[in-house]
Amino acid sequence: MRISIVFAFIITLVFACGGGSADGTKKGSLENGTQVDPLAAGKKAYKQFCVPCHGMDGKLGINGARDFAESDLNLEERIEVITNGRGMMTAFKSVLKPEQIKAAAEYTIHLGNQKED
Ligand code: HEC
Incomplete structure (x- = not known):
């Protein structure tokens, strides 16, 4: 039980530090991919x-x-x-x-x- 909590905490830390920008880029391209061209x-x-x-x-x-x-x-x-x-x-x-x-x-x-x- 305690080990999994520590593990989850580490995972959260890793995502908070390294994952930030990668996540942002992914979101942007997803939006572009699904958006219909308004023009x-x-x-x-x-x-x-x-x-x-x-x-x-x-x-x-x-x-x-x-x-x-x-x-x-x-x-x-x-x-x-x-x-x-x-x-x-x-x-x-x-x-x-x-x-x-x-x-x-x-x-x-x-x-x-x-x-x-
Ligand atoms: C037969 C040629 C011709 C075609 C086809 C044509 N235009 Fe024009 N357009 C002109 C000319 C010439 C003017 C300038 C008119 C004037 O002020 O005497 C003009 C002006 C304009 C203007 C105003 C620009 C300004 O700042 O004065 C817009 C906007 C425009 N056209 C959009 C379009 C769009 C959108 C289409 C297609 C649906 C189109 N035109 C098709 C010849 C054409």
Whole structure:
């Protein structure tokens, strides 16, 4: 009885010292592994409809399309531009569902926040 208590105490000590960071890393990768990509829907719509003018990284700028990294439009304003179009950009309200437009708008914000490689 007493031996097992001492043993348990030692085990606890070993885990408390050495196990800390290893445990943390494991948790992180588990979360990444099980999480669904919140940008997946927007990425899909973007790849399908937006790449020809905006490019994969949002910097292509065909027909005067703005680099998303330089855009200061917020989510609402982007949704508005994508829904109703502007200038040379076509409206997407008859092509995409409102939630796809929102997802695509979020994806353009994500692209704009990407660091240069
Ligand atoms: C036919 C080419 C074309 C396609 C396809 C296109 N865009 Fe555009 N986009 C443009 C152009 C050109 C502008 C600049 C419009 C202007 O201000 O005159 C623009 C502007 C924008 C803006 C506003 C950027 C800013 O800061 O002014 C957003 C956001 C945007 N596009 C997102 C999208 C998304 C998302 C898609 C796909 C669903 C898409 N675009 C598809 C050409 C295109």
